[in-house]
Amino acid sequence: MWQGLVNAMLTRFVRDGQLAVDYPDGTARRYGPGGGLAARVTLGDAGLVRALCLDPEMALGEGYMDGRLTVEGDRLHEFMTLLLRNRRRGGLPRWARGADAARFALRAWLQRNTPNTARSNVAHHYDISNDFYRMFLDDDLQYSCAYFNHPDLTLEQAQSAKKAHIAAKLLIEPDMRVLDIGCGWGGMAITLARDYGARVTGVTLSKNQLALAQQRVEEAGLADRVTLRLVDYRALKGPFDRIVSVGMLEHVGTPHYPEYFGQVRDLLTPQGVALIHTIGRVDPPASQSGWMQKYIFPGGYVPSLSELARPVERTGLWLTDLEIWRSHYARTLLEWRLRFEARLDDIRAMYDERFVRMWRYYLVACQATFEVDRQGVFQLQLAKSRDAVPLSRDYIATRRAPVHAGLAAQ
């Protein structure tokens, strides 16, 4: 019965490319018109076939992690791309979308975010191990989208370009008090203090991140200019001249956007400016990967602009600019994955095969999502007064220019 359902589902679903499936009973089937993308997968047992009917996206991720779903030639990226392209065509039958629909309906509950949940959600992902993140991130440990605004940048250069771009938008002057909400391993805080003379407070909920960031601050001789704290951003007191928050809003959850943007407003000085950098959907809100929420980012959610606009309007802050990056994150994720695969032996010495497959699946699925779906990065610039930023955006390139000249000279 379950195999018949999967067969019916795939017959209807695959309209683009070709998917070959080897079923556990020895049956081999091909789906789709062929031409373009092609992938071949083996379903290892009947339990996986059943799970694919009940919650296909979860079953795929779990099946791959557990080694019960294998992709021929490890063409996981092609396989994911094929699935996502066909999903955009809307061919998944309604009965197979029940789990997704339930998660979407319950998203406010799934994203509830008390200080306790926030701490445990962060620990789940960011406290894995600093040594592990060093395996595939750039040398500044920037764990967010890089800015490949020149075609030949390395990952290191593109991460520097991202920081320079954000610093330019923040119009940082020496001795300004800057708050970094979700400071990660301290790369942004160190850059803003060292290269722009800012006095930075960085906050994170990850003990591992804090420890390494603190060590890096001390090694850089910036302990007098950078203060790092293990604290929920909601508990902070201001004021700050500038606020930067990169890749943190994805953990906040839609029910907490008013609280988040309200806190940004309350912490800013009257001439304050904030730059919020987040993954964002250009599509309307819809269900998101249940697997990703279970295994990678508990409480994580990628907002649509239509979910951000009203909470931002209600703060009384000016939205002074909204930049939308496309494709940059797909490139960033590809760079991470190439480094991940290159360090596989070292990673296998630390973790089991299931962990390796889980991370590969995560990196590939995210890359393919940025390539196929209408998902990118939003940079929201927010200001407390209308004249806190210049009348035209020309200052961004001007302020960034010296840093870029440096990159070009490297």
Added chain:
Amino acid sequence: MWQGLVNAMLTRFVRDGQLAVDYPDGTARRYGPGGGLAARVTLGDAGLVRALCLDPEMALGEGYMDGRLTVEGDRLHEFMTLLLRNRRRGGLPRWARGADAARFALRAWLQRNTPNTARSNVAHHYDISNDFYRMFLDDDLQYSCAYFNHPDLTLEQAQSAKKAHIAAKLLIEPDMRVLDIGCGWGGMAITLARDYGARVTGVTLSKNQLALAQQRVEEAGLADRVTLRLVDYRALKGPFDRIVSVGMLEHVGTPHYPEYFGQVRDLLTPQGVALIHTIGRVDPPASQSGWMQKYIFPGGYVPSLSELARPVERTGLWLTDLEIWRSHYARTLLEWRLRFEARLDDIRAMYDERFVRMWRYYLVACQATFEVDRQGVFQLQLAKSRDAVPLSRDYIATRRAPVHAGLAAQ
């Protein structure tokens, strides 16, 4: 009784600056703590006092138009600024906001926009007289926000800068098919054809605009490259490589946003790009001037981003950039008003005093609104595919640069 209510309303309302009121019965009262802004008005008759209770914003506009409300020393701008600043403080009693609330509740109905209403709404404003608009607009007859991105630009230069900025965002190449929705007196169409080699179709619903635009196109020798039509944008067939629409979305009405953005999508080629330029609120949606809707722009409405985001997401178009201009329109409106006042004798030769006061009130009220309220201009860049515009926004300044060098040399 009515005078008592107005007195109670103003006592509560004026918390910033000082307002002196001479009532029709000879009473003179002062409201507000003083310091900063000050204005003195005379209410000419008891009917105006009553009207101020029932629908204050409408009564002010009508009273000024009719000469029953006079502002000492013609300090209308100070008076409007004082009112708007105090309105932001929220001190207007609930009973005085009934008419506003009703208009807000009925906004979908007030903004219904069949092809017939669209035609008559447009005729109401844009068919006044081409000679009248020549009195106060720049020599290219740009009737939308100019771009004062250098401090010393004249209105003419700032309007050229606006067109150059928009052309840069549209990435126009020679012979591209460009559609201008709401082409006004043809300035943008002529510029894109003459300076960028585009083949432009411009549409308007104003017969006067069409006649003058057509004449200008012929005088410029561009009749083979610019086609102008008196037609509803909803009746158009594509495809177009580029769509530009400046100051037209304000006439579309919220219930028609899906239709508007859907038509933009349907008319674009697969690599098409559109630039939609509209007045926009950075605040949540709220009631807007009933007087303005009655006398100046029937069917007009200034959207908040939260009203635009969902219809845009639903089109399947990429929002590739959102620029938010602040202060530029206040400056533009000031320039228009200064020219208007300088040509007062000529205008009085064409129109009666009520028309003059109506237009002065309109220009001043809009300027003060852009100065006091969180209202600006949105430029939405929309693309059909993710790679239709470059990966970074740097191209905007690069493409605009030759035009700007020309401006600087003038």
